[in-house]
Amino acid sequence: MSSARPRYFIGIDNGSQSSKVTVFDAHGRAVSEGRAALRPYDTPRPGVVEHPDDDLWTSIGVASRAALAAFDGDPADIAGVGLCTIRFCRAVLKADGTLAQPVMSWMDDRVGLPYTDTNPQAARVTTSSGYISHRMTGNFRDTAANYAGRWPLDPDTWRWTDDDAEIAKLGMRRELLFDLVLPGDILGEVTDAAARHTGIPAGVPVVATANDKAVEALGCGLRTPGTLLVSLGTYVAGMATGPRNVRDATDFWVNYASVPRSYLYESGGVRRGMWTASWYRDLLGEEVTAAARAAGLSVEDHLNEEAAKVPPGADGLMTVLDWLAPGDAPFRKGTILGFDGRHSRFHIYRSILEALAMTIHDTTTRMAEELGTSYREVIVSGGGSRSDLMMQINADVHGIPVRRAEASSAAGLGAAICAAVGLGVYADFEEAVTQMVRPGEVFLPHRDNHDLYRRLEPVYRDVRDHTDALYRRTYDIFG
Template sequence: MVEKYIIGIDGGSQSSKVVIFDLNGNEVSRGQERLQPMSTPDHGVVEHPGDDLWDSLCKASQKAMGSFPGNEEDIIGIGLCTIRFNRCLLKMDGTLASPAISWMDDRVSKPYEHKNDDVAYVTTSSGYITHRFTNEFKDTNANYMGMWPIDTDTWQWSDSDEVFDYYNIPQDMLFTIQDPGTILGNVTDKAAKETGIPANIPVIATANDKAVEALGSGIISSHSALVSLGTYIAGMILGQENTKNSKSFWTNFASIPGEYLYESNGIRRGMWTVSWFTDLYGEELTVTARKHGMSPEEFLNEEAAKSVPPGSDGLMTVLDWLPPADKPFKKGMMIGLDSRHTRAHMYQSILEGIAMTMKTNMDSMLDEVDQNIKEMVISGGGSNSDLMMQILSNVFGLPTKRNVTNGSASLGAAINVAVALNVYSTYEEATKHMVKVKDMFHPEEDKHAFYTRMNNEVYQHISAYTDGILRKSYSFFNS
């Protein structure tokens, strides 16, 4: 029997990843290309320079195809997943009228303002990349959260003139939208030449990046939760209802048509904070780690695991490196420093801060929906750390899985393709065959008890005491 293959694309915040899977979810080849640093020409403006979303994807695709050991004619489809909350303004021919607007840009949290007469279409990053691949003006409906005139009950454009007036996007400037698991178009000869991916392969609609990541993590049961350790850290569970006006979570489209994903409050610039910290130590840390045959992150993980107790000897990190728009005075901080503390303490305190913040956020969501979870799946680059995995298991008090494919958006995109093209008849069947567990971490009860007290009695109350002084200092440094 001839082996068939699926391409899963994950256009992330820091890099573009293209992974080729067999039909059992095994990775066959991959390519990855880092995005350029964001362009910030003005306060609140955050853009992807040039045509970086497409250019990086082309390079990643060429790498994946260059190392692909199979026959190109046996690739049956592409699942396309990209960053959510981006906004792309296109000319009539589908090219960019201006650089793609990042989810960190203030403009994406406001209705569209038509300031450039060259703009003929307003779409998402997935809409733009779909057009580059297929020359179609089509997009998945499940990547339209935020400032879009979409009816979240029907998954279609609103039929209310008032809604369109509020968002200020005429319907003729919007793409045709389709459900996840449907065919958006086929790879054109031009896109094939630029990416190295064969022409005429169908491009399949997926969803927003977090929903696709949840699918690729195997989250299809209400008893499982996902914590995604990315630039933005989020906690997610499946939901059947389009819950509105919730207090501790928001309702997102799932990657399975008609279903929803409940997403807790998260951490902006979450794992970015880890990268920021390792960069602070620069060449010294890099050289030391290299001598031990490790990356800087691997070296810090080992150093902390050997020498730092739970609670980091009283050092606590508050992860407000990118404050919310309604509380711009908030700042990241490390509190409790004394002479015992080393870089390993600082590093572990960041990981503990991530875990305790997400425990508080997830508990609030679960209490509101009256739901319990029995296990967690951890995805994203941060899940490569055994230390991070064990801290999360200890803080939550739950068995915690790390899958073989831990950057699971690419696999989730491939699962959408497998169901769309009838490789598997249901999403349950597809995830059973394609999602594989690599490691399981179990909570250490004494450490779970310690973290529970530390979080409930100390950590989650820090901001109540520090917000006042941060609010007063804000005017000194942000005039």
């Protein structure tokens, strides 16, 4: 390919709610994109949560064809594809690489247990990325950086363990496992069948990335231990990066990063994080929808605009974000407390946003203390980052500058960065991030607001000590 011609990279981001496919130029600018929602999970019995039929591959095909249809460049200038999929899934495949059974979601109880070899058609066991890699290339090859969880992977070498007894302990045999490569390595080339399904030209190289959170972090420009990334999605968590596999961590857990043999440190998080804000938005119903319409705003923008008028701290209203109870405390419920005559629907909305920021500040502070580091800036990504109010609340809570991730699909951009590095367009990940990630808007903390949130922190930290006893009692009644 002549260096005078433009080069484009496709980032595939198969997330937990949709598949997004974006075509990026060599400077990280999105030139076209497509999206397809995933279907609702099948839950045929308690503990079983599956992606119906072949939904992951089907949705990637729909999104990819939409992105290519909107691409006005020359398909011959597409240099490569970066493949990123949902983490913690498990796929059981037949000998030909097709599904022997539905893909297990990350919420399926079985993915946290040793593999049980009960399917006579099972010839391979892999992750969602391994499955999609085979559909794209025909090769049984997968990134090592998507094998957090119950897999016989040595976290220091990023290779399968040499101990067959360890593999057997996890219910597996060596012949069931895929070949492993590192992020930035070539998985193979788009097959003719995959080209027909996705619209991507046959023969285009497909490059390995990592798990979806690590690829999102790369696309946000997370590179140094002094930067914290807060991901505001259905699951809200804080992330930092570093070179050490920290064993026996107590206030965070260690994941694989998108840069080979680097690690992503993840704080405790909030399940149903931004979902809780959406739940409340929908609960308000037509009255707020009509008010937003009359103001010429989306419902989210209307809520943010009105909640911005509410004083920091929401006049004492506090939210405890247990809309989905943790496994070790199934009795917990979500709590909103502290009501008096000052409070409106917008106080409630602001209190939900503040609770998200306060919770993650608490968990990431404990992570930083255990790592022996401190943060100089925060990057915020995900759907919640589009809210100026949420960005300012995060700046005020953390007390340091907070920067919005510029990319609309940070995971897609991270996947494209892996492709650009793997194909030699950039010498290494550092150069690729410098060239392809552009900084977004920065929000600076207001000192008075930060001081208020600091005073509230110990109150938030202690709330469950008081509510747990009540919810234990009601759990026996309502479950």
